[in-house]
Amino acid sequence: MHRWWPVAALALLSGAASAGSVVTPGLRVGVEERYDDDALLVDTGAGQLMTKVTPQVGLDLRGRTYETSGWYAADLLFHHGSGSFAVDHRGRARTGLKLTDRAWVDGKVDAWRVSDPTSLPRLGVAATLSPVLYGRAEAGAHYQLTERWSAGLGYTFEGARVYDGRSAAGFSHSPSLDAWYRVTRITDLGAELRLQQFVFGTESAGAASAAATVKHRFTRQVHGSLRAGAGMFAPAGSPAWRPYPRAQLELGREGERVDLALVLGHDLMGASGFTAALWADYGSALVDWRAWERFKLYGAASVFRNGHAPDGGFWSLDGTGTSQGYALAAGLEWKVSSAIALKVQGDRYAQLGAAGPGATDLVRNIVSARLVVTPFGWAQGRGW
Secondary structure: OOOHHHHHHHHHHHHOOOOOOEEEEEEEEEEEEEEEOOOOOOOOOOOEEEEEEEEEEEEEEEOOOEEEEEEEEEEEEEEOOOOOEEEEEEEEEEEEEEOOOOEEEEEEEEEEEEOOHHHOOOOOOOOOOOOEEEEEEEEEEEEEOOOOEEEEEEEEEEEEEEOOOOOOOEEEEEEEEEEEEEEEOOEEEEEEEEEEEEEEOOEEEEEEEEEEEEEEEOOOOEEEEEEEEEEEEEOOOOOOOEEEEEEEEEEEEEOOOEEEEEEEEEEEEEOOOOOOEEEEEEEEEEEEEEEEOOEEEEEEEEEEEEEEOOOOOOOOOOOOOEEEEEEEEEEEEEEOOOOEEEEEEEEEEEEEOOOOOOOOOEEEEEEEEEEEEEEEOOOOOOOO
């Protein structure tokens, strides 16, 4: 996983030789000053000031039948109170290729190597004070069968490794097959078959599930989807298959001034850092209000609850055998110009309960002010 970026960069550069390609390099530098509880590095639990400098470089390639992009960012963390220094790494590569008028393929790879597990995109991964390597990859092939019918093949990979000297690497592999039918101009029905393999060290578990999805656009700005299904899970070392439910609700609104998003779900997941597979309840909400053309206010909240797969303790409300937590964020952003932006933000993160051997409860509060300079190449927001 830690060697994916050079390979992706070579693939991006090789695409530039294609006729009609548009090559757009990107550069961005962020400088942030923050007050941080810093439970990850301060044994006393006392907060301290921290400076974070983030250079980010990348490249976009666009042609008549394809679009490819990639970026890499390093977070340089200077802790004033303890005098310590750390470097975190983040990166992404993605591509889309139109094969014919009816067929196309796409893919995406994301990777993080961080000293701070609360900065990972998935809540509940690696509740630890140790550095973590986490990655996710997606690939798909799609075909428009008729005017109303389409079908696709998909594959999703996740991996996590905790550098604590005792934890093994964990992976999940999820191939899938889906089909979609356009009922009306604003409503689509879909069906999905999914297989999952979970690996954690020498342990291996598997699952198979089916789900149905309905997508609907209520207005030009408001849309939603509901997915529901069930599956069978075979725990590590056991030949017995056990049932489990899966469901996800998504609602979204994109407007001239206000954007809203809501996601709620329950599913089976792997690559948590401490076990082969977990069930997970999850939810998140986001609001983005552009009060003026260059000024916006935003807020976000996320919650999760994890337990032993397939659904051990799922119906229990006392928290026995589960881990749970939440993340809250609120802030404002002012785009001084197309190249300069200022952001002030407050965050609170909590992750409680035993996710597995070596897991640690985490509670963290951060207040930060950031200056972002984008001299060329990207619109504001890419990669952050």
